[in-house]
Amino acid sequence: MATSTKRVDGRTLRFQHRRPELLAAATEYVLEHGVTDLSLRPVAQALGITHATLLRHFASKDDLVIAVLDKIRADVTEMLSADEELRAARSTGELLRAFWHRSCEPRQQRRFLVWFEVAGSGARNRALAQSVVDDWLDIIIERLIGDGWPPGDASALATLVLAQVRGLHLDLLVSGDRARVDRALEFSLRLLEPPEHP
Template sequence: MNAERVDGRTLRYQHRRPELLAAATEYVLDHGFGDVSLRPIAHALGVTHATLLRHFSSKDELLLQVLEKIHADFQERLRTDAELRAADSTAAFVRIVWRRLCEPREQRQFVLLFELVGRTARDPDRGGRLVQSIINDWLLPVEERLGQEGWPPDEASTMSTLVLAQVRGLQLDLIMTRDRDRVDRAFESTVDLVARPRVR
């Protein structure tokens, strides 16, 4: 009887889950993981602690869903963004992505990634799969475009890994120093790696 009552309530408020998840994602992007708990999130979202627990059984479950949403939103942008789809080369694609990533709202994802990497380094069982997912999100589009330009699969994989490592490092530098001109110049050297004709 009690289970039926809980199930009925969950179904009744089921439509709120996407709205709550979207708001929670913005909260986590703004505040990070840190010592975040459900009560401050619930307060910021204007709902009760019980409401969040009804939709997300624990803090870890909510954070997992937040990271999955960030992943899904990124994949959706790759599929639907007209400018990215129109990029006529890997270099053009990487430049567009870099420009977007330098926007403050987008940089929040890197701050979150660096925080997650720090946590995972201390406890590999927490978040390891999610770190891999975030890395692969960026690797695959660059690797696929290099393949379309005739790069052999092993070379495309190596180059996309190098480009991603440079982008992550330069984003960390930019977040810490705000020296956009210097970082942009370094980024252009990275673009040269994929724009230069390959020697066969």
């Protein structure tokens, strides 16, 4: 045990309590600048620390991106659990409509930009972006089953609707035409009306 402790850089231990603070600041940097041309030296400079200090907390650019994506994912989960309107949604359609309005706020849209960038980058980061998709699929499938959809249909419908929401976000980011995209979302949410039972 003592031998293992000696291998840890003393400076890393001394500044380990700063990791959450640095991660929050690094996440904000990534949300503002994206990941495509991300480099650790400019991140360190923006955070007001040395490149060496940043490397003590995040061993590489990939390590930093993974930590940032995990934080974004955790932040979205926290938003979902804390938002009264989302929690009060009585159907899948209401849940998605409320989330859509939250996620179209300019500060929230940055998350989608980062996810689109990551999904188009290396395989390792694509797997992280996929985990975000899986999280949402599970939530939507559960709600659809609660609305009366059979599990198999709920899975297929959740996949279709989530793809539409992602596509509409991309459309909005490119076109800026919120009114048109909002109408398209409302049209797609009609698919979520529970099936009629004989």
